[in-house]
Amino acid sequence: MIFSHISDTHLGLTQYGLQEREDDVYLVFNESIDTSIKDHVDFVIFAGDIFHVPNPSGTAILQMANALKRLKQNNVESFFVLGEHDISRIRSSPIPYVYHNLGFSKYVGQGTPIIHKGVLIAGFDKIRRGEMSKFYDKFSEIDKIAASHQGHKILVMHQGISEINQFAGELSSTDLPKNFTYYAMGHLHDKFLKQFSHLGGPVAYPGSIEMTTSEGIKETQKGFYEVDISTSEARPSWIKLDTRPQLSDRVEFENLNESITKTIAKITGYSKKPIIEIKIHGNNIDSDIIQSQITRLAPHTLHYTWKITQVEDSGGSVLLERPSSIDDELFRLAINYLGTQENATFAIQELLPLLSTNKIKEAEQAILEEFERFRSKK
Incomplete structure (x- = not known):
């Protein structure tokens, strides 16, 4: 049995104001779907940030719908969780819910496990930094369920792991449920694969399928994982996509x-x-x-x-330019000016993305939520 693990597709992203860059994202996204069909995968997992913004264009919505339709026509089920780019702060229903409601794909972002072809699949949407402590009990509950399941167990999350990226990490690997045989992660845009000794399977980030604005300009490869679970171990293989150089x-x-x-x-x-x-x-x-x-x-x-x-x-x-890792430099500067890593994380990971896309109402809501969280600690 084989499944595809695709993440951070950011459908609708238009870089440099160029239509060609938006089309580049659609091209490699469809390449990942076509390759999955050609390789006869049994199912596909989308690990968040399906769209670049919570209110995507009609073109982006149709690109995802057509891809899911092709998967269904080839008897390939798909499962998804939401990333921060898919979720609006003003409490509107996320667009990907439509695909779940129409039966095109299955939403697994609330921590409730499902069984598909003998494989247990459970997931969590993007968890905000201030809400993480509320989920540890849920992690424990889902871990007990996974421990009793005979067969593969896949956990889908859109989170940063602190051992992998200290600035983008909302939790550590030791916080994760221990009894899963594969951790299908999203959020980090670089490819990463590691087997932690205290976890039941590899932690895998396929990275984004195309270069995004925060990554700067660099020579790199983009792609996704096809994961073989025909034996007791999950064995991911890297599939390179034909991105623009x-x-x-x-x-x-x-x-x-x-x-x-x-x-x-x-x-x-x-x-x-x-x-x-x-x-x-x-x-x-x-x-x-x-x-x-x-x-x-x-x-x-x-x-x-x-x-x-x-x-x-x-x-x-x-160097009279931005550093090679703009995210790391932003965090360093934010910590210097705001005094704590906690404040810097809120400013860079939550507030800045909203303000940079002119989501003023969502930014106001984020500030109110952060203030309430701060006040509750007093």
Whole structure:
């Protein structure tokens, strides 16, 4: 028996204001569905952040509906939980509920286990940091049920694990129920697979299916897991998706012309126009010269950008751009200014995503909830 574990599809995401980037997400999403059908998986798990926003466009809603329809036509069931991008703070019903109500897919985000082909599947929607302590009893209850089940047990969650990412982690691996044979995780956008000695199976993050805004520009692979559970152990295999290439190169200003020529030669054979970032290092940098050279990339790329690195007198360098991990740097700065990691986590993980997408009402609700939680501790 084989199942697919897909997460962080972020359907509807439009990067750089380009329709091509929204279409890129749909293309790789449909590739993951088509591959799952071709490989005759028995079921599919969607581990949250199905959509990029809680009120997705009609196109995004139809893309998911058509994919679920194709799965059903091939006798492939699917199961899903909700991520923070799927849930509105103003208490409206999440769009993915429609697929459950119509019988296209099965919602498993409330911790109630179901049995499918002898496999126990249980899940939890994204749990906010301030609410985590309320769920430990539920974790204990579901763990007892899993311990008594003969066969595979899959836990689906959209949460960060602190041992994997200290800033995005709302709980540690020791908080997880212990008796599951596979932990189908979502939320972290990089691929990660680890077997903790105190857990019954591997903790797996397939990562996002395409690069998202918070990840910057970098050369990486995206995909999903197909998991073989035909034996007593869950054995995940990585399936790479055909994403648009992205490159981030560091070049010397003195060699800019030659470096751009080499970059163009490198990307000319790509089947998809890439996204390029050029980090320029050196002294006495002339931005007019940079602009004239960088524009040579335009016919060969979907999107390009450039940053400047300047050399200090001490021999070190200062990068005049965002750090390689924007999330880590934001957390570091937030902790410095807000005083505690708890306050920083609320500001970066909950408030900032709402404000950055102009969800003012949801942001107000988040602040009120955080204040009530703070007051209850006094």
